[in-house]
Amino acid sequence: MRHLLSCDLGLEFSVSACSRDPRGTESNGKDYHFYPVEAFKEKIRSGDFVEWEEVYTNMFYGTLKSEIERIWKNGNAVIFDVDVVGGLNLKKQFGDQALAIFVNPPSVQVLEERLRYRSTESEEKIQTRLGKAKAEILRAKEFDYILNNFNLEEACKEAEKTVREFLENA
DSSP: OHHHHHSSSOEEEOOOEESSOOOTTOOBTTTBEEOOHHHHHHHHHTTOEEEEEEEETTEEEEEEHHHHHHHHHTTOEEEOOOOHHHHHHHHHHHGGGOOOEEEEOSOHHHHHHHHHHHTOSOHHHHHHHHHHHHHHHTTGGGSSEEEEOSSHHHHHHHHHHHHHHHHHHO
């Protein structure tokens, strides 16, 4: 995603909302819009989300309508960094106007190594995320494109080519 944003593609990042606490150096409004659980639930009731889900108990993530509107007002295309359910929900909302890319890790073992290398989560959270990832990988075929992330440099080039082609034909 960072690579795509650095290319001249007219993309702008949609900052997701969540009900969890910031990790490490994450900041509100830049990495996520952080809301307490009850405030997030109020936004759900108010219809402020294009899509949302309860990923884990009382841990909500979602895409604010206001984020998409802000980016469109800037004349840019929206790029999202969401999980599988969020991605498929966005694809359902926007249909052919959206390109859903599944970023496939080389293996669950490599994904585990990457999570551990970041040193931002407890062992319990790592195991929970790995369990979720195994289920998500089974849904990859539901996406428009599967991007295999064996080599970051090659994956970035492939992502740029795929997105550029999509935007040129949109």
